[in-house]
Amino acid sequence: MPDLKLYYSPNLNPRVAVAVARHLDSPVAYIAASPMHPDHRRAFKAINPNTLVPVLVENGKSLWETDAIACRLSQIAGSDFWPTDERMSEVQMWVSWSNLHLTRPAGTFYFERLIRPQFSDVPEDPKVMKNDMVAFRNSAGILDGLLADREWLVADRLSYADFRTATCLPFAEGAGLPLHDFPNVARWHDQLLAIDAWRDPFAGIAETSMERRA
Ligand SMILES: N[C@@H](CCC(=O)N[C@@H](CS)C(=O)NCC(=O)O)C(=O)O
Numbered sequence: 001m002p003d004l005k006l007y008y009s010p011n012l013n014p015r016v017a018v019a020v021a022r023h024l025d026s027p028v029a030y031i032a033a034s035p036m037h038p039d040h041r042r043a044f045k046a047i048n049p050n051t052l053v054p055v056l057v058e059n060g061k062s063l064w065e066t067d068a069i070a071c072r073l074s075q076i077a078g079s080d081f082w083p084t085d086e087r088m089s090e091v092q093m094w095v096s097w098s099n100l101h102l103t104r105p106a107g108t109f110y111f112e113r114l115i116r117p118q119f120s121d122v123p124e125d126p127k128v129m130k131n132d133m134v135a136f137r138n139s140a141g142i143l144d145g146l147l148a149d150r151e152w153l154v155a156d157r158l159s160y161a162d163f164r165t166a167t168c169l170p171f172a173e174g175a176g177l178p179l180h181d182f183p184n185v186a187r188w189h190d191q192l193l194a195i196d197a198w199r200d201p202f203a204g205i206a207e208t209s210m211e212r213r214a
Helices: 012-023 041-044 066-077 088-118 126-147 159-164 169-177 183-193
Strands: 006-009 029-032 056-057 059-065
Touching: 006 012, 012 066, 012 088, 012 159, 056 066, 056 169, 059 066, 088 126, 088 159, 088 169, 126 183, 159 183, 169 183
Parallel strands: 006 029
Antiparallel strands: 006 056, 056 059
16 A cells, blocks of 8 residues: 655645545545745745645655646546546546636636735736636636536546536635536536535545644
8 A cells, every 4th residue: 555645735726636535535644735835835845846735745756736646546546537548538638628728717816816815915907807707708618518418528427527627616606707607517516516525625634634734
C-alpha cells in the first residue's frame, strides 16, 4: 500500500482533488495546507515549487496539478472514473476545454467575489468582469446545448470529465455566475450535488487532517 498524502485547501482546484479522492475512497491522508501563507511558503516549496495545492505526495514523490492527481488516484483505485479505453480522449477534451474556456473566466468571478475580499479592498475591474462574463456565458451556452440530450458528459456515465468541468459550479451563487440562464447545466449541477463526495468533499476529514500547517 503506497504512502499517500493529499495536501489541500477549501479552494477551487483542491476541492476537486479532494472530491475525487473521497469519491474513489482513496487511501490518502488529508493534510490541510496554506501554501501561500508567508510563514509556510518556503517550506511548501519543497512539496510544490508553485506553492499551490492540491499536491499528492506518494512515497515521498510529489505530483501537483489537480488533473494529474485525479488521473493517478483513478489508476490507484483501479477505477474507470478516468477511463483508459476509447473514452479517455473525450475525458481529456473536457478537462482541457473546461480549464481554459469555462473555469478560467468563471475563476475571475470566484477570485474577485469570494477570495480577494478576504485580503484586499481593491475593487473589481469592470472591463475584465464584463469580458469574462461574455466568455463564461459563451462556454456555459455550449455546455448547456450539449447537456440537452445527455445525463453525463462522456458515454452517459459519471466520469472525471463531469467533476472537472463542474469545478466552478459549487461556487456559482457566491461568485454571481448566472446558472439559472443555463437550465441543462443547472440540472447537471443538481445531479452532481446528489453525490456526497462532490456536494461536501470536506465532510468528516477535518478530524483526520493535520493542522493547516504548510
Ligand atoms: N493548475 C493548478 C492550480 C492550483 C491552484 O491554483 N491552487 C490554488 C487554489 S485554487 C491555491 O493553491 N491557492 C492557495 C490556497 O488555496 O491556499 C491545478 O489545477 O491544480
